[in-house]
Amino acid sequence: MSTKLSRLIPALLLVLVVSSAIVLILSLVKRQNVFLPSSNKYGMVFDAGSSHTSLFVYQWAADKENDTGVVSQTLSCDVQGPGISAYASDPPKAGASLRSCLEEALKIIPAESHREVPAYLGATAGMRLLSIENRSAADQVLNEVTKTIQQYPVNFRGARIITGEEEGTYGWITINYLLDSFTQYSPRQRDWIHPQSAKILGALDLGGASTQISFIPKGPIVDQTKAAKFRLYGYDYTIYTQSYLCYGQTQALKQLLLKLTEAFSAFYYTFSFLNLTGGQSLAEVEAAVQKFCARNWTDLKSSYPKEKEKWLLEYCSNANYILVLLLDAYKFNQTSWSSVKFQMKAANTDIGWTLGYMLNLTNMIPAEALVQVNGQQYGLWIAGIFVIVLTLVLCLVGLLMYLL
Incomplete structure (x- = not known):
């Protein structure tokens, strides 16, 4: 042995x-520095409109791009019930209405990220009107939604009434971001680049109680109160944005505006129902609207048995109001009509002010260096x-x- x-x-x-x-020998040769994949950051924004509230959850890479997150939509959740301004006489119900969407959002966000998720609530025209009519009631509603959101493990940054100009600006950011006007991925360079031939679009926003128009003017903006300046993806932008609360001022027009659905959707839903989102000429659109409005109620109900009567009653007046707004107020004509596009989504993402709001806010969230x-x-x-x-x-x- x-x-x-x-x-x-x-x-x-x-x-x-x-x-x-x-x-x-193997451990010493050909060693190299490598970056670990960046983690994802999440953010959520409540769009508290005049007729309903929606919650949107967004995510972006923690290292960001040119100081602005490349943001994508992860969740869209419609809150049951009316807009929060409808709870002026019972504010606690405004907060309670948000719970189901908050719980749904937290299910899709990794648990370890919950407490660092920035959460915002922006109230639009419905709350603007309530604030004018009864400031105390508006404050109580905002306090109740704040109490509710603070009960959840998120980094709540506040609930506030955003101005019409902010709503228009963020909507403009959203649509141009989704159409790759600010940044796009280059397979050749394997990186995000600023598109040299980007077409910057204007944005028309028709809400339940207000309407906004936002665009880059050809000349200087004389009224600087209508100018919005911001920096996205390393570039500076200055746009003209104008908001009209209760456009027209008469009581009848106020009632009509209050019946319209939210945001960009008011344009889209009405013209989609009338099959007018396919790039028809102005003459075709006007003829279709006149033909629809000339039909009697019995004929309409039998032709659209699945459509809610409330909506069916409003399509004629909504369509005519949209034409008056675009042609008489915003001065579109037979020639420029072809540049108007009616869309509800782009790049599988809802068009509205919330994505633009989150994009702008990511500028304030420090980028994390790659490990x-x-x-x-x-x-x-x-x-x-x-x-x-x-x-x-x-x-x-x-x-x-x-x-x-």
Whole structure:
């Protein structure tokens, strides 16, 4: 046994020395610095409109791009019930109405990220009107939604009434972002670049109680109160934005505006129902609206049995109001009509002010540096593991031979 052991031990030691040398050499050659994949950040925005509230959840890479997050929509949740301004006489119900969407949002956001998720609530024209009519009631409603959101493990940044100009500006950011006007991915460069031939579009926003128009004018903006300036993806922008609360001022027009659905959707839903979102000429649109409005109520109900009567009653007046707004107020004509597009979504994302709001806010969220580690190429790492395993197997075989 002693003779056998005396021969085996040197052999095993030699194998261990050789394998250790190989592993050491492999660990030292061709090492390189690599970046670990960035983590995702999340944010949520409540759009508290005049007729309903929606919650949108967005995500972006933590390292961001030119200081602005490349944001995508992860969730859209419609809150049951009317807009929060409808709860002026019972404010606690405004907060309670948000719970189901908050719980749904937290299900799709990783639990370890919950407490760092920035959450905002922006109230639009419905709350603007309530604030004018009864400021105390408006404050109570905002206090109640604040209490509710603060009960959830998110980084709540506040509930406030945004101005019409802010709503128009953020809507403009949203539509141009979704159409790749600010930044787009270049497969050739494998990076996000500023498109040289980007077409910057104007935005028309028709809400339940207000309407906004936002665009980059050809000349200087004389009234600087209508100018919005911001920086996105390393570039500065200045746009003209104008908001009209209760446009027209008469009581009849106020009632009509209050019946219209939210945001960009008022344009889209009405013209989509009339099959007028396919790029028809102005003459075709006007003829279709006149033809629809000339039909009697019995005929309409029998033709659209699944349509809610409330909506069916409003399509004629809504369509005519939209034409008056676009042609008489915003001065579109037979020639420029072809530039008007009616859309509810772009790039599988809802068109509205909330995405633009989140994009702008990511400018204020510090970018996280990518984690850099020093390591080997995958093939060398595999080779090192193979040598270690082979050494252990040889040693085990040697010991078995010795014992037997």
